[in-house]
Amino acid sequence: MINLLIASHSKKLAEGLREILIQMAPNVNILVSGGDKDGNIGSNFDEINQIINEYATNDGLVIFFDLGSSMMNCQMAIDMLDDEEKSKVYLAGTPIVETSVQIAVEASAGQSLDEIVEYLNEYPVNKLEN
Numbered sequence: 001m002i003n004l005l006i007a008s009h010s011k012k013l014a015e016g017l018r019e020i021l022i023q024m025a026p027n028v029n030i031l032v033s034g035g036d037k038d039g040n041i042g043s044n045f046d047e048i049n050q051i052i053n054e055y056a057t058n059d060g061l062v063i064f065f066d067l068g069s070s071m072m073n074c075q076m077a078i079d080m081l082d083d084e085e086k087s088k089v090y091l092a093g094t095p096i097v098e099t100s101v102q103i104a105v106e107a108s109a110g111q112s113l114d115e116i117v118e119y120l121n122e123y124p125v126n127k128l129e130n
Helices: 011-024 045-055 068-079 096-108 113-122
Strands: 003-008 029-034 061-065 089-092
Touching (some): 003 068, 011 029, 011 096, 045 068, 061 068, 061 096, 061 113, 068 089, 089 096
Parallel strands (some): 003 029, 061 089
């Protein structure tokens, strides 16, 4: 089954969204990286990189982020993967709450990474296109 990563500047935001996602899709693996390594507001490249490296396998990993440095840390970690691992990871520029809920439900219903990527690519709002 597809894994989801929530990368946020706030540990509370990431964990709160994870709580919602688990309620909606209890059988989906929801991973979070929130705040910097000292527990402050910020982004933690080492944690993001570790999660991406561990879960860029099998059915895939879809990543949602809140703000710029979380996006950059995710992109750097993805860039460090080999081509096969990269093919298993999708960085979503869509709204973090709305689409992570939708994708968690779709993943729990057994949709493939390709089907999920198609949906996200057609979503009308994408932060990566600006």
